[in-house]
Amino acid sequence: MKGHAKDKGKGSAASLRPSNHFVPYPTELCRPILIVLARESLATQTLAKAVARQVDFPSKAITTKYPTEEGNSFKKSFDQALRHLRRENMVLQFGNTWSIGAEIRDKARRVSIPPFSLETNATREHAGWPMNVKQFYDEIATVSVDRLTSMLDSAQKVAANYKTLGELGTAVAVIENIRAEVERRVHQLGNDEYFRWPSTATFGGDGSLVMPDVPEVSPLKQLGYTVGRNGTCSASRQQVLIKAFLEVLPQVAGVEAWGEPNTGVRLKKIAHNLAAMTKMAKRRRSGDHRDAINMREADLTFLHDKFYVGRYDREWSWPTTNV
Structure with a gap:
């Protein structure tokens, strides 16, 4: 049959496939899925067609079951590859739409893909x-x-x-x-969703505006969170942030708005606090705040990867520090 997946070179998965094998193995479809999703988020059916084009498989034959393939189809291999990537937290699903995070998108062609189990890879059965x-x-x-x-x-x-x-x-x-x-x-x-960290700067301002209802000492400061030239090391700051998320906070003004430990409210409050302080530093015209900005942004990334992804990323938008 014409139009089957082309060999990608000596030693590739396609070249090692038996000559009478037409349907790609799930392992052959994982990277094409990532490459396609690196360009845009797609619905399941559209993604399957795009991946078929990526591996030169006829899109009209996606659901065709081949007797010589033990009844398997491209769609079956595709579904199994997609499930594997989801189990490994390499793709994200929102309803019927699939996407990938920035950390995967930037290296879709070279990121390491965890192997399938021998049973799954051999039988292509769930x-x-x-x-x-x-x-x-x-x-x-x-x-x-x-x-x-x-x-x-x-x-x-x-x-x-x-x-x-x-x-x-x-x-x-x-x-x-x-x-x-x-x-x-x-x-x-x-x-x-009852509290949003207020903006303490106006467009064109220098970031020095102080609001009277904003406590001078936040729970993070009380716990020892410090950035800038005199800031603590990355590991120390991360430990403070972990403690701030998982444990009871010091009793300072406004602490009740930070919610209970290990909840979306608590993580959202910490993230918006760091993001707001970063924006203020970026808008200031006086002084060198690059160290503080870089430290807070690194800590936001740490919180995002450790606590947000896979747990809260379907429910609320991660704050940005862009100005």
């Missing part, structure tokens, strides 16, 4: 029930959004291909619990 159901019930309130999505995907497959009524009942119960947990988080985070 695991029937790759989760500990008891552990699921114990941890559902704390797992990340991506993990919930993976669990839901697994449970829906079991429900559609159950072997016993007991297995079906368990799968349905898991699905309903995940839906209830998602609704709980949406409701909670919706009620938490």
Whole structure:
């Protein structure tokens, strides 16, 4: 059949594929998916067609099942590759739309992709029930959004291909619990959107405006967070920020607005505090604030990667320090 995936060179996955093999393996589609998403976010169906073009597979044959391929199709390999990338937190899903973070986008052609399990790679079949159901019930309130999505995907497959009524009942119960947990988080985070760190500078100003209701000493300062020429090292600042997010804060004016430990409210408050102070420093015309700016931006990146991605990135927008 014409139009099959071209060999990409000696030693490539395509060149090692048996000559009678037409459908790409999931491992062959992971990087093309990242390369396509590096250009733009796409819906699942559009992404599948774009990836097919990337590997020279006829887009009209995406869903075709080939008897010589044990009934496999391009769509099946594509879906499995996409699930693998999602499990490894290399792609992000919002409804039916897929995207990748900036840290992956900038190196989509060379980033290391974790290997598939031998069973998955050989059979191209999803695991029937790759989760500990008891552990699921114990941890559902704390797992990340991506993990919930993976669990839901697994449970829906079991429900559609159950072997016993007991297995079906368990799968349905898991699905309903995940839906209830998602609704709980949406409701909670919706009620938490009550405070935004105010801008303490005006366009064209020097960033020195002080608002009377802004406490001079923030909880971060009380915990020892310091930047600038006399600032502490990166590791020390990160430990302070971890403590500020996970533990009870010092009792200073306005601390109640920082929310409870280990919540979206707390992380959002810390992030907007750092972003606001960074903007002020960037707008000041007097003094050299480059060290303080660089330190705060590095700390924002640390918080973003450690606590935000996969847990809060579906619910609220990460603040920017652009001015």
